Amino acid sequence: MKIDKILVSVFQRRFKSITEEMSITLTKTTRSPILCEAKDFVTGLYDGKGKMLEQTENLPILSFSLGPVCEYIVNYFGDGIYPGDVIFHNDVFSMGNQNNDVAVYKPIFYQDKLIAWAAAKGHQADVGGAVPGGYNPKATEVWQETLRIPPVKVYERCKLRKDVWDLIFANIRFDIVAADMRAQIGSCVVGERGILKLAEKYGLDVFESHKEYLFDSTEKMMSAEIRTIPNGVYEGESTVYYDGRTPGSKYKIRVKITVQDEEITFDYSDTDPQTDGFVNGTYTSSASATLLTFLQMVNPDMPHNDGMVRPVNIIIPEGTILNAKYPAATTFGNHLCPPNADAIIRALSQAIPRRVTAGWNQLLCYLTSGFDPRKRDSYVDIGFLGLKGGSGGTDGVDGYDHIGMIDASGGVLDQDYEMFEQQTPHLLLKHEYWPDSAGAGQWRGGLGVETAFKIGGENTKVVTFGDGDVEPAFGLFGGKNATLNKIELQHPNGKVYKTTSKDLVEDVQAGTVLFQQAGGGGGYDDPYLRDSAQVAQEVKNGIISIEKAREDYGVLIDPETFEVNREETKKLRTSKLNNTL
Numbered sequence: 001m002k003i004d005k006i007l008v009s010v011f012q013r014r015f016k017s018i019t020e021e022m023s024i025t026l027t028k029t030t031r032s033p034i035l036c037e038a039k040d041f042v043t044g045l046y047d048g049k050g051k052m053l054e055q056t057e058n059l060p061i062l063s064f065s066l067g068p069v070c071e072y073i074v075n076y077f078g079d080g081i082y083p084g085d086v087i088f089h090n091d092v093f094s095m096g097n098q099n100n101d102v103a104v105y106k107p108i109f110y111q112d113k114l115i116a117w118a119a120a121k122g123h124q125a126d127v128g129g130a131v132p133g134g135y136n137p138k139a140t141e142v143w144q145e146t147l148r149i150p151p152v153k154v155y156e157r158c159k160l161r162k163d164v165w166d167l168i169f170a171n172i173r174f175d176i177v178a179a180d181m182r183a184q185i186g187s188c189v190v191g192e193r194g195i196l197k198l199a200e201k202y203g204l205d206v207f208e209s210h211k212e213y214l215f216d217s218t219e220k221m222m223s224a225e226i227r228t229i230p231n232g233v234y235e236g237e238s239t240v241y242y243d244g245r246t247p248g249s250k251y252k253i254r255v256k257i258t259v260q261d262e263e264i265t266f267d268y269s270d271t272d273p274q275t276d277g278f279v280n281g282t283y284t285s286s287a288s289a290t291l292l293t294f295l296q297m298v299n300p301d302m303p304h305n306d307g308m309v310r311p312v313n314i315i316i317p318e319g320t321i322l323n324a325k326y327p328a329a330t331t332f333g334n335h336l337c338p339p340n341a342d343a344i345i346r347a348l349s350q351a352i353p354r355r356v357t358a359g360w361n362q363l364l365c366y367l368t369s370g371f372d373p374r375k376r377d378s379y380v381d382i383g384f385l386g387l388k389g390g391s392g393g394t395d396g397v398d399g400y401d402h403i404g405m406i407d408a409s410g411g412v413l414d415q416d417y418e419m420f421e422q423q424t425p426h427l428l429l430k431h432e433y434w435p436d437s438a439g440a441g442q443w444r445g446g447l448g449v450e451t452a453f454k455i456g457g458e459n460t461k462v463v464t465f466g467d468g469d470v471e472p473a474f475g476l477f478g479g480k481n482a483t484l485n486k487i488e489l490q491h492p493n494g495k496v497y498k499t500t501s502k503d504l505v506e507d508v509q510a511g512t513v514l515f516q517q518a519g520g521g522g523g524y525d526d527p528y529l530r531d532s533a534q535v536a537q538e539v540k541n542g543i544i545s546i547e548k549a550r551e552d553y554g555v556l557i558d559p560e561t562f563e564v565n566r567e568e569t570k571k572l573r574t575s576k577l578n579n580t581l
Helices: 003-031 067-077 162-167 175-202 203-226 283-295 333-350 417-423 532-540 544-553 566-580
Strands: 041-047 054-058 086-088 102-108 112-121 154-155 232-241 248-261 263-267 314-315 365-372 375-384 426-431 449-454 459-468 486-490 495-500 502-509 511-519
Touching: 003 041, 003 054, 003 112, 003 175, 003 203, 041 067, 041 175, 054 067, 054 086, 067 086, 067 102, 067 283, 086 175, 102 175, 102 495, 112 203, 154 162, 175 203, 248 333, 263 283, 283 314, 283 333, 333 459, 365 486, 365 511, 375 417, 375 459, 449 495, 502 544, 532 544
Parallel strands: 263 314
Antiparallel strands: 041 054, 041 112, 086 102, 086 154, 102 112, 232 248, 248 263, 365 375, 365 459, 426 449, 449 511, 459 502, 486 495, 486 511
């Protein structure tokens, strides 16, 4: 069949717009603030074999986790897939990425032929297990974390399987999860309608042939991007601090990146073995982290479909911290993305120094759960407000302030202040940029934030999970490191408890203040190259202190007028240059 290249573009744009319609639908119909406010979900379309057609990637770490499961489902059910089926899945040992990220898949049939799938995956407020909300730093096996959901039909041929539905939700604490899963089903119905309209308008032969041409064209685009990277082998590593069980424990992520003409291979064979706690990744979560990090260094206008990933090879041996063996605990796996990204950045900074960023702030997050006396009901909340630090600076551009961890890349939104206080019994006291938190550089890192709120309610549990309280976001090419993360509980009796990065604190007293600092991003290039007038403006705006302006940037500023003392600044900067030489 003759290919109409303009129609190929139409198909690509329509695939994308359908996933965006699915995303809007899900945002407007979910109830949990994790989904309707933070948008911790992804929507996507896949062909009849489970290959990616397009996605709307609100949370990038989820973006490449739907396709592998879709392919698994196709093989799992074989000929037993029918129009009107709806399938649930979260199982990390059948290509899932994280237990809380529960997916809905809906097959799309046209003229009795399976031509595509619509899917939506979102972070659910609870999935069973020992701890409300799913994060259990004390877990040593998967059953202490979650209800495992391998591929299971909750609708078959348009009929609800009530027994299956009740079995799943009898093992989940909050009714809101069932409501949110219904919203995900509705999102998939929107995707199904969009694909069927395309097939009806253009016919199945045109749909299939132009889809394949789109895949091939995207593969050529990615191959062309890889060709711009010099052939060679580039190595990088990073450290994961504390496994939640052994104080002082450290684990290395090591990546060897081989670029050969139009292909790139990420090999993690030398990465340390898995832990005996919950600080482990799955193949899908780790491969997704690899892809989203690499995509920040290539053409951002490239379509996201199966062709994009064809020239990218990812080797993550089973039994490593990035691909733990069954029945390991793995809830922390998504949050191994930042150190994974650090290793990739350090490796590729040797090959494409002007296309990488300095280090991003590592995630350190809290989750609170308990009983809200105002509503006489239980609640759970992930603190999206306070976890968002800064991104690293890059050539010609400062880092983003308060963007979040690299696996969110700005996709996770803040909670609305009023909604935070409505959804939880807490009282927000402070949420603002943290001055001097960014790593200095010719292009500084993004600012982090400080957050404080007073805990209300009864039987409050505080779970912390993340990293970045030992090693800050790193600077590149002379840029400076940023600041560390911190979470502490300030009790009414004056005692202060600084949490570890993987902690479970039970029975927290009402009136306790949770104080959090999310660090900034690393700086890029020598801070003494930064324009002194820009430094002065940021001092005036409260972004940088006068002391840091002098110490990090070599800029002397009058505290009354905020004018630059140009003569003394020149002397200071020249003195440093002479000492360097």
